[in-house]
Amino acid sequence: MSRLRMIFEKRDFACFVRHVELPQLFGRIARRAGLKVALTQGMSPHPHIVMGPALPVGVISLCEAAEIWFDENVPPEEALEKMNAQAPTGFRFLRAARIAPDAMSLNKCFDAASxxxxxxxxxKLAAVKSVLSEEFGAETLLALRECGDGLELVMHDPSQTGPGALVKALIAREAISGWPEVCIARLRLGRWRADKGEIAPLL
Incomplete structure (x- = not known):
């Protein structure tokens, strides 16, 4: 058995696939690629696939994480090539690495996302920036800066303070009236390095 950590992106219409549907989708991709995914133990076995922090439907991402357990010893490069060949439009597996079976669980390996x-x-850009600065303290909003076409921000604990929390705060302060008025994309996922002011990637 091998445990692979994979970094993938979802663009275009792939962002409308719900987070809870991704393990089943990745299981199908692996089967079509000729890779046998291991099953969990228990009363109702299912593909042993663990996903990173969820994103709301409609939010694209350049950096998502998943771990897949395979029955056989699959080289990371082979898994990338075969799964990309079968992945639906909008999904692309970027990097993969073998992880020790007893290593720390995926969701303990990150604490920040940009x-x-x-x-x-x-x-409305200035008002949006002001609201985010005021609504989220320094322990939650780790970095915020203007870039050429919007804002780039780093949030602590993406499982709890993701795009939904950002939009909720902006609506509450009447900076926007709803999701259609803002575009959001996840750029990076990993561990925050305060000494360098950046996120150390998972892979």
Missing amino acids: YWLCPRDMD
Whole structure:
């Protein structure tokens, strides 16, 4: 058995696939690629696939994480090539690495994520930036800066303070009226390095 950690992206219509559907989808991709995914133990075995922090439907991502257990010893490069050949449009597996079976669980390996956020009305950019700075303390909003076409921000604990929390705060402060008024994408996922002011990647 081998445990592979994989970094993937979801763009275009792939962002409309619900997070809870991803393990089943990845299991199908692996089967079509000729790779046998191990099953969990218990009363109702299912493919042994663990996903990283969830994103709301409609949010694209350049950096998502998953761990897949295979019955056989699968080289990471082979898994990448075969699964990319079978992946639906919008999904692309970027990197893979073998992880020790007893290593730390995936969801304990990250504590931060970065996002690109842009209001569709750029006249609201300053107000959006101000609200985010005021609503989230320094322990949660680790970094915030303007980039060429919006804001780039780093949030602590992406399982709890993801895009949903950002949009909720902006709506509450009337900076926007709803999701259609803002574009958000996840850029990176990993561990925050305060000494360098950046996220150390998972792979």
